[in-house]
Amino acid sequence: MTVPDPGERLVRLGDVARTYGRGPDAVVAVHGVTCTLGRTDRVAITGPSGSGKSTLLHLISGLDDPTAGRIDWPGLGGRPFGRPGVVGMVFQGPSLIAQLDVVGNVALPLVLADVAEGEALNRARRALDAVGLADLSPRLPEELSGGQAQRVAVARVLAAEPALIVADEPTAQLGSAHAVQVLDLLLKAAGDLNAGLVVATHDPRMAERLPRRWRMADGSLMEGEPCSS
Numbered sequence: 001m002t003v004p005d006p007g008e009r010l011v012r013l014g015d016v017a018r019t020y021g022r023g024p025d026a027v028v029a030v031h032g033v034t035c036t037l038g039r040t041d042r043v044a045i046t047g048p049s050g051s052g053k054s055t056l057l058h059l060i061s062g063l064d065d066p067t068a069g070r071i072d073w074p075g076l077g078g079r080p081f082g083r084p085g086v087v088g089m090v091f092q093g094p095s096l097i098a099q100l101d102v103v104g105n106v107a108l109p110l111v112l113a114d115v116a117e118g119e120a121l122n123r124a125r126r127a128l129d130a131v132g133l134a135d136l137s138p139r140l141p142e143e144l145s146g147g148q149a150q151r152v153a154v155a156r157v158l159a160a161e162p163a164l165i166v167a168d169e170p171t172a173q174l175g176s177a178h179a180v181q182v183l184d185l186l187l188k189a190a191g192d193l194n195a196g197l198v199v200a201t202h203d204p205r206m207a208e209r210l211p212r213r214w215r216m217a218d219g220s221l222m223e224g225e226p227c228s229s
């Protein structure tokens with residue numbers, strides 16, 4: 001077994017920009033962003049609505065391409081077309097498949113990655129146990145509270161065992177007790193997996209829980225700025 005280097009660089013962005021559209025209607029959502037993320041990083045991205053947080057997370061995750069600059073994923077095992085390997089993602093709103101039960105939702109990314117069904121279900125059950133939701137395995141997403149659904153989304157990340165976890169406003173629709181619980185689980189997942197963690201949030205109380213803070217303003221990233229939004 002290869003022991004991961006704790007200081008390993010996972011993602012490098014060099015002078016990255018993302019512009020939507022062309023001509024007079026073009027929107028420069030992100031520009032001039034240079035940063036690196038490693039396995040030990042726990043980063044909060046704050047900033048006002050429209051400042052480019054989601055766009056930056058999509059670029060970091062390989063879900064979107066920059067229109068200028070360079071991104072590579074030296075610690076994430078390159079995939080064809082320069083995409084990163086597995087990145088665990090948690091989104092703001094409901095992200096579970098309505099027709100699948102909870103354990104099926106958690107196992108789905110593994111099955112899609114050609115993990116044998118039995119092993120995928122075992123890993124899914126272990127992950128649900130780790131977030132305290134083993135009892136909810138047979139339920140459908142519509143039978144969950146918002147907080148439970150987000151914990152299932154964290155279990156789905158845990159089961160996939162990524163080296164990088166990216167969460168876009170994962171607690172925005174939750175009350176404060178559930179928000180704290182979900183962020184605690186994300187931090188624990190990152191620790192258990194030895195994975196980097198990036199969380200975009202409007203909530204200063206959530207941002208303060210992460211040791212490294214980046215503030216976005218008008219598409220620029222200002223590392224180490226005081227956190228407020």
Ligand SMILES: Nc1ncnc2c1ncn2[C@@H]1O[C@H](COP(=O)(O)OP(=O)(O)OP(=O)(O)O)[C@@H](O)[C@H]1O
Nearest residue numbers: 020027028029047048049050051052053054055056
């Ligand atoms: N697909 C798109 N097409 C055109 N413009 C877009 C698109 N996605 C985002 N934008 C614009 O890019 C800018 C940055 O948006 P982004 O969603 O990254 O900001 P954000 O900081 O995540 O906002 P919020 O906190 O409201 O989620 C905004 O001006 C937005 O309107």
